[in-house]
Structure formats: C-alpha cells, structure tokens
Amino acid sequence: MKRILILLLVLSTVAFSAIAGAPLSVGVSQATRDQWNNVASSFETNTGIKVNVHPYPENSLAQQAVIEKTTRAGKVNLVMLRNDWGKSLQRYVIDLSDYEQRLSDAGVKLMYVGDHPLGVIIPFAPDWFLAVISWPENPDDAISFLETLTGKPTLATQLPSLSKVSPEAMIKSFATKKINIAEHNPKLDGSLETLLDAVKSMVGTMAANFMSKLPAQAQTTLSGLAKMYGVPFSPATSTVTVVLELQRGHTSSASVAALSALGVHKGAIEASTSLIKVSIPLSQLSTIVSQIGGISFIRPPYTPYVMSITGQGIHAIKADVLHASGVTGSGVKVAIIDLGFAGLSQAQARGDI
Incomplete structure (x- = not known):
C-alpha cells in the first residue's frame, strides 16, 4: 500500500511540474529548423520563456493544425503554415483581431484572410505564416513570440549594455x-x-x-x-x-x-x-x-497614514486664550441638527461608501 501511495505521489508531482512549467510549443518545417532554433534561443534569453521547436515535414504541418483543433490536446501552440492554406485552414487557427494593433505596433507583417488576421508572415520564409492554434497557459507568451518576427536583428543582438552608472x-x-x-x-x-x-x-x-x-x-x-x-x-x-x-x-x-x-x-x-x-x-x-x-x-494604490496632530482648531480660533481665563464651556449644552447627507444612496451605489 505504501509503495502505491509513494508511486502516486511521485507521478502526481511529475505531472504537476510538467503542467506548471509547460513551455511554448512551436511546430515548424524541417527545412527551417535552424532559423527557428535561433529565434527560440534569442526569445528565451530575452524573456525567460522556454520554447520547444518541433520540426515536421512540410506536408504534415496543416495536419497538425487540424489535429490540435479537433483534439484540443494542447501539444502545439503555434504552427507554421503556407500563406495559400490560410482560407481553407481559417477555422482551425485562432483569429488574432484582439491583438492586431499590438502586433502591428511591434512591426510584424500580419497575414490576413479577408479582414481577419490569422498569423504573422515569417521573415525568413515569406510564403509562410506562423499561426496560433492553441493558447499556452499564458496567452501573452504566444503573442510576445509572434512579436519577435519582424525580420530585424533580435533583441539579443540589440540589447544595450546596462549603464555603468551606479x-x-x-x-x-x-x-x-x-x-x-x-x-x-x-x-x-x-x-x-x-x-x-x-x-x-x-x-x-x-x-x-x-x-x-x-x-x-x-x-x-x-x-x-x-x-x-x-x-x-x-x-x-x-x-x-x-x-x-x-x-x-x-x-x-x-x-x-x-x-x-x-x-x-x-x-x-x-x-x-x-x-x-x-x-x-x-x-x-x-x-x-x-x-x-x-x-x-x-x-499606485493610496496608502493611509495616521496623522499625529489631533486638532488645530483651538489655537486657530484663539480658544486657548479663553481656556486660560477659565472660560471652557463646561456644562453648556450644545444641540446638533443633522439634515442628512446629500447623495448618500448614489454614493453607496457607486461603491464610494
């Protein structure tokens, strides 16, 4: 019984580690493996995000997109596809309209079918585009990877050395x-x-x-x-x-x-x-x-501070002079007439109170 429990514990630990640290998975053409390894290496250096590059024969890349969409296995997050496959594979890839402005600002060239951005044109393989077919645990990782495909020198070669100033x-x-x-x-x-x-x-x-x-x-x-x-x-x-x-x-x-x-x-x-x-x-x-x-x-969040001064009114109205003369108001009754707080219900409805 103990052996079974230990085995289950080990297996669950391994599974949890695999899920927690799942890298970004990219399916590419075998012919472009070296270029993608360079892109992935630079991306990992600059972001700390692990990338696994999976090379496939060109004629099986479309199949990977279809399999991922139908099985939702999550084995491949991004895949390299031919531009002329875009229309027929549109329903198998993720529409990037929500990220269109961000990707454009990054300087990448988007691949469109109609008005729908389906991926990013690959600079070293301009007849192909990189599409998202399943989101990783953090979708921003996939978008950040797409943003690197500008055709310009990678961040690893552009990073300035940190200032020598302390x-x-x-x-x-x-x-x-x-x-x-x-x-x-x-x-x-x-x-x-x-x-x-x-x-x-x-x-x-x-x-x-x-x-x-x-x-x-x-x-x-x-x-x-x-x-x-x-x-x-x-x-x-x-x-x-x-x-x-x-x-x-x-x-x-x-x-x-x-x-x-x-x-x-x-x-x-x-x-x-x-x-x-x-x-x-x-x-x-x-x-x-x-x-x-x-x-x-x-x-930034507001930080409440405890004030050290309890009040300044007595000195401001020179009541301390009267107090020194024995006029303290002791025994005098004071009536307070409260006509209510204007806009209380509205302030509560807004969440201000």
Whole structure:
C-alpha cells in the first residue's frame, strides 16, 4: 500500500511540474529548423520563456493544425503554415483581431484572410505564416513570440549594455527628471511613467516591452525609485501593483475580462464597482494602458497614514486664550441638527461608501 501511495505521489508531482512549467510549443518545417532554433534561443534569453521547436515535414504541418483543433490536446501552440492554406485552414487557427494593433505596433507583417488576421508572415520564409492554434497557459507568451518576427536583428543582438552608472546615481537622476508634457500619458500616474522610463533607459525600449524579469542592476534601481514614489514593486518578479480607475458608465467586469484576455492571472486582480487593483509585470503596463478600454487613470494604490496632530482648531480660533481665563464651556449644552447627507444612496451605489 505504501509503495502505491509513494508511486502516486511521485507521478502526481511529475505531472504537476510538467503542467506548471509547460513551455511554448512551436511546430515548424524541417527545412527551417535552424532559423527557428535561433529565434527560440534569442526569445528565451530575452524573456525567460522556454520554447520547444518541433520540426515536421512540410506536408504534415496543416495536419497538425487540424489535429490540435479537433483534439484540443494542447501539444502545439503555434504552427507554421503556407500563406495559400490560410482560407481553407481559417477555422482551425485562432483569429488574432484582439491583438492586431499590438502586433502591428511591434512591426510584424500580419497575414490576413479577408479582414481577419490569422498569423504573422515569417521573415525568413515569406510564403509562410506562423499561426496560433492553441493558447499556452499564458496567452501573452504566444503573442510576445509572434512579436519577435519582424525580420530585424533580435533583441539579443540589440540589447544595450546596462549603464555603468551606479543604481544610486540612476535613482537620483530619475528622481529629479521632469517628464516632457508632450510625451506624458494623461492616463498614467507620473510615478509609473518614471519607472517605465527608467527601465527603458537601462535595457532599451524593445527589451522593456518583452522582459518579464529584469537584470539585477535594473531591479535595484527600480526598487529604489518605487520605494521613493510609494509604488508597490517586487524585484523578484519585476511586478508592480496599480489601481485602475474606471470611466463613469463602465463596469469593472468588462475590464477584468479584458485583463484576463491579456494573460493577467485572476488571482492578481481585485475589483470593486469603480476600481480595479492588479499586480502585473512592469513590461505589461504599457499594453494595459493602450489596450484596456474604459480606464480613466492608472495610479499606485493610496496608502493611509495616521496623522499625529489631533486638532488645530483651538489655537486657530484663539480658544486657548479663553481656556486660560477659565472660560471652557463646561456644562453648556450644545444641540446638533443633522439634515442628512446629500447623495448618500448614489454614493453607496457607486461603491464610494
């Protein structure tokens, strides 16, 4: 009996590890294996996301898309398909309309059937496109991989070396730096913009948009800046905690659904009627600003402080002079007439009270 229990425990542990650490799986043509291995290696270096490249004969790639769609086995997340197969295989691949703007902004060339973006044209094989046929555990991993197919030098060759300036000097520099009003995003709190500017200055704009875990020097600098500005920041995961203020008339449920679609874990989201608190990788903040509708402002959470001064009214109205003369009002009865609080029910309905 003990042996059976131990065996079950081992098997469940192995299965759990396999699920928890499932890599991104990409099906490619055997003829392009070397190019894909280079793309995958660079992507892993820059993002920390593991990629498994599976080479297949060209004539079996369409079959992989059909099998995955019908069995939902989750063995392959992205697959390489010929452009002229797009129309016949449209129902077997995932429509990327929700990510169209993000992919276009990244500089990739989208492959369309009608008005529907079905994948990204492969720069080193322009007669082919890479399509998503099943989402990985984090859909953002698949989209980030597609974003690398620009035909430009990979991040590994573009990353600037980190500044030789000490983190302390970097913190001091950014603490006094003013944001250009023309570049300021009115939806984003200035402290969060400063953090984004800091990481882009240290690792480059492209890398900042991809890297879920930042280099140690960047983490130290950001930790110092975040502490200075009161922004909850985790150096271990490079995540920030922010509050999304909703526009009037928008419900939090719609915004929560949009966050989930971007790969934000539900456990990282707390929502009320008009506010959403969420913990996200700093690299994902710009995406949320540009893609989540119904948001009026994004800021750090407010921190309540206990005030040390109990009151200043007595001195302000010079009542202390009367007290010194023995006039304290002791024994005097005071009547308070309360006519109610205007707008109480509306404030409660909005979740303000």
